[in-house]
Amino acid sequence: MLNSTLNTYTLxxxxxxxxxxxxxxxxxxxxxxxxxxYRTQIDLDEEKYKMxxxxxxxxxxxxxxxxxxxxxxxxxHDSSAFYLGYGxxxxxxxxxxxxxxxxxDLEQNDAGTVPFSQNNFGAFELRYYSEIKKLSxxxxxxxxxxxxxxxxxxxxxxxxKVRLDILDQFRPDIxxxxxxxxxxxxxxNSRISYFATSRYLKAESPSLKNSIQLGPEILFxxxxxxxxxxxxxxxxxxxxxxxxxxRFSTKLNYQLEQNFDLQLLAxxxxxxxxxxxxxxxx
Numbered sequence: 475m476l477n478s479t480l481n482t483y484t485l486x487x488x489x490x491x492x493x494x495x496x497x498x499x500x501x502x503x504x505x506x507x508x509x510x511x512y513r514t515q516i517d518l519d520e521e522k523y524k525m526x527x528x529x530x531x532x533x534x535x536x537x538x539x540x541x542x543x544x545x546x547x548x549x550x551h552d553s554s555a556f557y558l559g560y561g562x563x564x565x566x567x568x569x570x571x572x573x574x575x576x577x578x579d580l581e582q583n584d585a586g587t588v589p590f591s592q593n594n595f596g597a598f599e600l601r602y603y604s605e606i607k608k609l610s611x612x613x614x615x616x617x618x619x620x621x622x623x624x625x626x627x628x629x630x631x632x633x634x635k636v637r638l639d640i641l642d643q644f645r646p647d648i649x650x651x652x653x654x655x656x657x658x659x660x661x662x663n664s665r666i667s668y669f670a671t672s673r674y675l676k677a678e679s680p681s682l683k684n685s686i687q688l689g690p691e692i693l694f695x696x697x698x699x700x701x702x703x704x705x706x707x708x709x710x711x712x713x714x715x716x717x718x719x720x721r722f723s724t725k726l727n728y729q730l731e732q733n734f735d736l737q738l739l740a741x742x743x744x745x746x747x748x749x750x751x752x753x754x755x756x
Contacts, residue, residue: 484528493532500529509628545700550586551733553577554756557599559737561747566605570612570747573598575756580620580695581703581727582735590655590665590695594618613647614640622655622667622695631655633667645676651691664696671709687711689718701729727751 485496503525511518557572575596578587587593597615602608616638623631633655639647651669658664673687691709698704709721723741730736735751 494535497529497532497535500525545585547586549732551582551753552755555751555753557749557751559747559749561745563743563745566603568601568603570599570601579727581705581725583700583729590622592618592620610642612642622665624655624657624665635669643678645678647675649673661696663698667693669693673711685713687713703727
């Protein structure tokens with residue numbers, strides 16, 4: 475432990491540590507003082523100078539931490555997209571067409587965007603059910619945003635999500651959530667988020683009551699490859715005057731080229747869908 479109480483910022487003389495470990499402790503201490511000075515706006519130049527002298531006395535020992543290079547913005551997909559899909563649910567098999575004005579799905583390659591985030595605006599999906607020969611508006615999305623800024627030892631960041639949809643029969647479906655996210659050390663390019671989520675869903679008919687739902691939610695995102703993204707969402711909702719239920723959804727996105735993706739998705743409503751996604755400038 476650094477002896478900061480005596481204003482010397484040195485390790486005790488009887489410390490039984492290797493030179494490499496001592497050097498790493500001083501380097502960590504310098505980083506800590508830099509963060510502290512920035513956050514408190516207190517002048518700590520003298521303390522940093524004393525600690526730097528102790529570190530310099532040990533000579534060149536430690537290696538620099540590798541800096542992870544992010545993908546350049548010019549490798550990002552275009553802003554808008556249309557989706558051609560085929561799926562099946564409890565009603566029938568169907569074909570789907572979806573248009574998204576902007577910008578990015580959670581599972582898509584995040585080159586040029588905030589990692590592990592979603593920004594969807596102005597999207598609508600049409601479905602044609604072949605067995606019952608019906609064309610319907612599945613949903614219109616005003617916005618669907620997810621931010622999973624991870625919590626670290628230095629920053630206790632807040633994660634949040636907001637979604638505003640209009641479903642068939644012009645029923646509003648509104649969802650809000652907030653919580654914490656963490657990067658998984660044991661699994662590369664993976665993040666897990668914990669939300670407290672609330673949802674309002676208008677009933678399908680006047681004889682039924684509108685649904686107010688509250689509950690915990692877990693979101694897991696992983697990108698084992700630059701071209702492959704997977705999300706898993708699990709929420710347990712306690713409905714007002716209704717039976718609680720478990721909501722599950724998952725989506726797999728594979729990037730064929732910069733502006734061409736393939737998607738597979740499934741959820742607890744027995745809805746399975748395959749999409750071909752083409753991104754373009756709108």
